[in-house]
Amino acid sequence: MLWGAEVELPGVEDTEAFGEALAAELGPGDLVVLSGPLGAGKTALVRGLGRGLGVRGAVTSPTFVIAREHKAGPRGVPLVHVDAYRLGMGGGSIADELDDLDLDTDLTAAVVAVEWGEGVAERLADRHVLVRLDRRPDDVRVARAERVST
Numbered sequence: 001m002l003w004g005a006e007v008e009l010p011g012v013e014d015t016e017a018f019g020e021a022l023a024a025e026l027g028p029g030d031l032v033v034l035s036g037p038l039g040a041g042k043t044a045l046v047r048g049l050g051r052g053l054g055v056r057g058a059v060t061s062p063t064f065v066i067a068r069e070h071k072a073g074p075r076g077v078p079l080v081h082v083d084a085y086r087l088g089m090g091g092g093s094i095a096d097e098l099d100d101l102d103l104d105t106d107l108t109a110a111v112v113a114v115e116w117g118e119g120v121a122e123r124l125a126d127r128h129v130l131v132r133l134d135r136r137p138d139d140v141r142v143a144r145a146e147r148v149s150t
Contacts, residue, residue, distance in 0.1 A: 007144070022131070022145060032112070033114050034046070050070055080113070131144070
């Protein structure tokens with residue numbers, strides 16, 4: 001993993017492979033905050049995380065359920081996948097709704113990945129991995145991962 005380096009991801013499979021490589025650097029208690037516009041590849045990256053962590057079943061977007069837990073396979077690490085995009089739409093505080101999900105208890109036993117979490121999810125842990133994704137006009141995704149301590 002090239003921390004802090006910009007990585008070009010020409011296709012979905014490259015984005016998933018980036019997530020899988022990132023998973024090799026993670027373990028229970030790690031928080032991953034994903035930032036980027038619609039279509040930047042956040043869910044594809046989490047699919048790769050799931051594969052790299054050895055979770056059971058398919059990793060799909062939790063947009064409408066807000067959070068989805070993926071159980072670990074025989075030698076894997078559980079993954080909690082959160083989509084914070086819809087939080088706060090009912091007029092409540094995004095931070096309060098995130099707190100209501102009780103994710104801090106999941107942080108001890110699982111990797112927690114939060115899409116659309118930048119600016120809010122960081123408060124769940126003293127340190128986290130921030131992954132910024134972008135989509136260029138030529139449809140190539142670009143990713144940068146960095147470890148952040150608060």
